[in-house]
Amino acid sequence: MKLSLPRVVAVFLLAIALGAAFSFAYPSVDIDAALATVIVLLALAAESLAAFIYRRVVNRG
Amino acid sequence: MRHFIFVFALLFMSAPALADRASECRRQCGEDAACYRRCMGYFSDYRRGGGGHYYRPRAYRQAPSSLNAPKIEPEANAPKAEPQASAPREEPQTNAPRAEPQAPTAKAPAKRRSAKKDLARPSILGTAYDFLYAPGAETEGYGLYSYVILPRPSERAVAFLRELVGRFPAASDVSAAKERINVLYIPTKASARGQAAFPADAGPTVVKAFLNKNYDFAMAQRLLFHLCDKPAPTVEQLCANDLSGGPYLLTYATKVSDLSPLPPPFLFVDLTNVRPRAFPLFVAAYAAQVKRPEFSDGARLADFRLQLVNIVLTAADWVQPVSAAVADIAHFAEAKKSDGEAPK
Numbered sequence: 134m135k136l137s138l139p140r141v142v143a144v145f146l147l148a149i150a151l152g153a154a155f156s157f158a159y160p161s162v163d164i165d166a167a168l169a170t171v172i173v174l175l176a177l178a179a180e181s182l183a184a185f186i187y188r189r190v191v192n193r194g
Numbered sequence: 195m196r197h198f199i200f201v202f203a204l205l206f207m208s209a210p211a212l213a214d215r216a217s218e219c220r221r222q223c224g225e226d227a228a229c230y231r232r233c234m235g236y237f238s239d240y241r242r243g244g245g246g247h248y249y250r251p252r253a254y255r256q257a258p259s260s261l262n263a264p265k266i267e268p269e270a271n272a273p274k275a276e277p278q279a280s281a282p283r284e285e286p287q288t289n290a291p292r293a294e295p296q297a298p299t300a301k302a303p304a305k306r307r308s309a310k311k312d313l314a315r316p317s318i319l320g321t322a323y324d325f326l327y328a329p330g331a332e333t334e335g336y337g338l339y340s341y342v343i344l345p346r347p348s349e350r351a352v353a354f355l356r357e358l359v360g361r362f363p364a365a366s367d368v369s370a371a372k373e374r375i376n377v378l379y380i381p382t383k384a385s386a387r388g389q390a391a392f393p394a395d396a397g398p399t400v401v402k403a404f405l406n407k408n409y410d411f412a413m414a415q416r417l418l419f420h421l422c423d424k425p426a427p428t429v430e431q432l433c434a435n436d437l438s439g440g441p442y443l444l445t446y447a448t449k450v451s452d453l454s455p456l457p458p459p460f461l462f463v464d465l466t467n468v469r470p471r472a473f474p475l476f477v478a479a480y481a482a483q484v485k486r487p488e489f490s491d492g493a494r495l496a497d498f499r500l501q502l503v504n505i506v507l508t509a510a511d512w513v514q515p516v517s518a519a520v521a522d523i524a525h526f527a528e529a530k531k532s533d534g535e536a537p538k
Contacts, residue, residue, distance in 0.1 A: 159503050161474045166517055167510040174513075 140180060148176035318485045319374040323358060324365035325389050326379035329413060332449040333365075338376040338484055339449045343414045343442040347405045353470040354441040355380070355409075356401045357477050364391030376445065376484045381413035417444060421462065423455040429462055439466030445484055459490040469507040475500055 151172045152164060164172070318337050326332060332339060342358060344351040358378065365377055382389055386408035392400065415437075421444060422433035444450070445461040461483065468476055476495070483494035 155506075158499065159475065161478075162471060162503065162507070165510070167514040168506070170513045170517065171506060171509045174509075 140184070144173070144176050144180045147180055148173045151176055316371075316374050317487065318376050318489070319370050320368070321362045321376040321378055321481050321484060322365040322368045323362050323378040323380060325382040325386075326410075326413070327382055327384045327387050329416065330449070332379060333372070333377070334449075335372040336375055336377040337373045338445055338447060338489060340376055340378045340443055340445040340484070341414075341417050341450070342378060342380045343417050343440060343444060344405070344409065344411070345414065345418070345438050345440045345442075346411065347402075347409070350470050351405055351441055352398055352402045354465065354473050354477075355405065356396060356398060357473045359392040359396055359401070360394055361474070361477055361481070363394075366391065376489075378443075381410040381417070383408050383410045417450070418442070420450060420453060420456050421460075425455075426458050426460075432462075432464060439464070441465050443480060445489060447489075459488075461490045461492060463492075463495060468504055469511060471507050472500070472504050475503060 152169065155162075155168075155172065156164065162168075316337065321340070323342075324333070326341070342355065344355065358380075362378060365375070368375055389404075389408060392404075418437050421429060422437070425433040442465065443461075443463040445463075446456070447459075450456055450460075463476075463480055465473070465476060479494045479497060479500055483489060483492065486493065
């Protein structure tokens with residue numbers, strides 16, 4: 134997987150958004166290092182999935 | 195495109211059957227919305243949890259009260275726990291459409307009693323905890339009776355009990371009418387009679403000391419045995435295990451510590467697979483659940499939001515050893531000045 138700068142930025146922003154959403158959804162749960170790692174992994178997975186779907190759509194077109 | 199057409203065709207084909215069922219359910223249940231939902235099968239598969247014994251609450255669903263209600267005769271003194279041998283084996287079944295196949299001997303009177311209680315029960319305003327020093331020593335008159343069942347002392351048990359005593363007030367501090375309170379009994383050894391209520395900010399050491407010295411694990415085990423004596427279908431799988439998980443919460447309309455077997459309906463919350471960090475969320479959901487008119491339906495606890503956070507926290511706990519291992523590999527040492535201050 135080629136990690137270009139825009140993709141890294143996208144993962145970063147997505148992770149921040151996910152973390153904020155989690156904080157709003159579960160205010161009583163503290164986000165520690167392990168939970169932050171999980172959130173970053175989720176953001177990475179979401180970004181990869183989005184990139185995969187985008188490639189498929191572009192190639193088809 | 196073909197798939198969409200197929201899905202639409204399926205929907206159109208199933209629509210008449212759904213409409214028939216809806217009209218049939220409405221005819222059976224009248225204005226009782228809960229009965230209608232049960233009849234239509236809403237939530238049924240979701241809550242019953244076909245796959246695995248997970249952290250979903252084991253909520254035994256009660257028969258529709260609207261169907262039973264007109265047939266209730268006033269009973270002077272309903273029997274509490276009838277002995278197994280003296281109870282008649284073949285009891286006339288009620289006409290409830292979802293009559294459970296296994297019928298504890300005390301089922302029919304208790305069912306009528308609970309249905310009658312449902313009709314007359316005022317809504318629950320809140321939950322308070324108290325100590326239970328002996329089986330059957332519960333104070334009469336509470337709206338619901340709940341029991342904190344901890345099979346063994348553990349860090350999870352400490353975290354759970356700490357969450358409970360931090361969130362709920364002691365029963366002695368509650369001024370509301372008893373019938374509007376769900377009392378949460380903590381089995382306690384008789385030698386610790388007169389145990390003072392925990393402070394709201396009780397630390398883990400206080401709770402741990404209570405668990406090790408005063409919590410009555412034998413009584414908690416006995417409560418589980420009551421539950422598993424002719425268990426309801428929803429707790430059969432749990433009862434087949436070694437019952438060493440937990441923590442558990444058992445809620446019933448009357449006191450149960452001297453009642454065996456335990457006839458439905460009851461709410462049994464199994465938190466075996468819930469992460470300790472998620473205990474506050476589950477306890478909050480439990481507190482909301484017992485306020486529902488049908489406290490045993492488990493709707494608040496079978497929430498997607500709770501399941502999602504539990505999965506995420508489980509993943510976080512799996513990640514924890516990785517970060518700990520990395521921390522073991524990479525050591526950072528800061529240089530210090532001669533006077534002991536860190537360099538700026």
